[in-house]
Amino acid sequence: MLFKAQKILSPILAPISKGYGAVMARRADKYSSGEYERFRPECPCISVGNIGSGGSGKTPIADWLLKWAEREGLLTVLLTRGYGAKPAQLPYLVNILSPVHEAGDEPLMLANSNSQAKVVVDPVRKRSGAWAEQEFKPGLMLLDDGFQHMAVERDLDFVLLTPDDFTHGWDKVIPRGTWRESVQALQRADVFFVKSSPDAFRRMHWLIQEKLAQLGKPVFQFELKAKGLRLLGGGERLDFGSEKYLLFAGIGKPEILREDAGKDMGRAPEEFIIFKDHHAYTAQDVESIRKKAAATGAKRIVCTPKDAVKLTELGCEDFYVIDLEVEFKETIFFDDTEDAPFDKWWNKQRLTDALKK
Template sequence: MTERQATIWQKRLGPVLAPVGWTYSQIMAARSHAYRRGFFSRWRAPKPVISAGNISWGGTGKTPICSFILSWAEEKSLRPALLTRGYGGRTGALPLLVDPTCPAGECGDEPLVLAREHPDSLVVVDPVRSRAGQWALARHEPDFFVLDDGFQHLAMVRDLDLVLLAGDDLGPGWNRVQPRGTWREGVSALDRATAFLVNVTGSEQGPVIEASRARLGNTGKPVFLFRLSIQGLENLADGRISPGPEGRYWLVTAVARPQRVAGAVREAFGRSPERHVILPDHAVLNASTIDSIRGEAGRDGVSELVCTSKDAVKIEHGREAFRVLRTETIFQSLDDGPEFRAWLDKWWERI
């Protein structure tokens, strides 16, 4: 089911789904309360912990934010350990320390992206983050931990709780808990956040900024805007960098919010792809899938296929046809707030 199809059926069944969503939000609120009151055990690591997570399901930019935090740490000569569930992976031995040569089908696409971009950092896959953290401490002694998709993972205490939101979360999707919408918890869960990061990639920034002020401006917590700025394309076969497609191109995505990628691509290259091939999030890109896409593109006279880095790590066959989006995460403060990197620096000095 595509993002658009999900939205359509949620709208049509809204009156039926709303009570179910409210009930689910109450269950999640009770769960959070139980953790706060000590009814469930929580592990406090002897090192600082930064969580980067969502209030909604996927597609808010956690992987780029985690990548930014790892880069920030490396600039300070720190060695972080990123703890992640590893969606899309099927490893048997846990915890799994992700090696840059690990098959994406074993460790998951997003962990592999981070391991390749940050070979000096630790990327550990395990649904039980506390177990992964204790394992990393015993063997590698990291300076701090990063919890990927950690907002709902309450079994591990965190020192910094970064909550990522998209424009939809602040607009029509506000406080619409699944299955009525995409939120995992009700709006009261945002009280746990230390700061908010709003992804404005591929959307009109004006309305998102106004919605950020209206929804988050009175929380007393820092609000940062960020976007993924496309810097060019990398040839997946030989690593050559180009500013954009040489001719007509197709966009191939297997991500949570494909329309955001399409908007960013259109903005960066000044033209839309001839076709956008939308696959399910974390979809396997095996030889038959690649051959099918390349065959259809060839019949359309298209030889360049553009994809994200998350998809690129899964492509072993037909790499010469693919161009990978190279992006940079650009931050912007809401109104007169601090710059995100400076804010993170000050937090680290205090911790």
């Protein structure tokens, strides 16, 4: 619906979008020239962000990097604004006991799955960065959703794109489209990621070449693969089974979840309930979900990890959570680098090399 409206109103929205893109470009120039103050971490810093809005997979990539850093013995701080969070104080250090309304759903999810990392919520990330550096002396700092947040200097910009970004969404800046900056901003990127299946990525190969070849930066495909289910109340990973199920989610681009769940579970859900992204679940929501599951004969109620962190105090221990893992397979290099998926290409030396730029 939104896309159709933007297309119809394109002649009116185009000049507004052009003006917005110009404002963002001037802002970036002021940061790069030193006119605007920036915080420079003493440790290596990676930004994980995107050019558009929502649904590109920033949180799973940040989670993968946190786990990689722990394996490498690097204490990592992740700086996030914590969308929708209402912290008791700022900066706010998230832990597994943090109330979700204080921490935010994605920060709490990252803290729960990366107990050794320090997840810090604060909309002013140069403040939280300075505080975290003094408190923890980290070996690595990550900026969540940081591509447009230039008040913190970074050594690498990881920029995520969706398949839509390469087609009807290409260089369509707010309000004409979903992009936060114009296409020239992609020149700041060091690594690109595309969230898609390997087959879809291969079909897009020519389009990626056309759009990104002149930038000369590697492009890595990734997807979230469901490995099974877990009870929200805890326990081992379970097989998907063949029982009827109800699916619900409050995430960006839920239609992709429905399609993937149908493949993984071997059948479509009896009911798919969509809540707005970052939805704060209530007891009434849970009651409604249970009633719809009973009415449709669904034996299992299934949600995502992002939803699960907001349901722990609502008596949902019998709900099932999709157990997701990031998988990398395809890649495009625009030089003579030997093809390798991101998890084989990325290493500590590449992080060290970034500091020499």
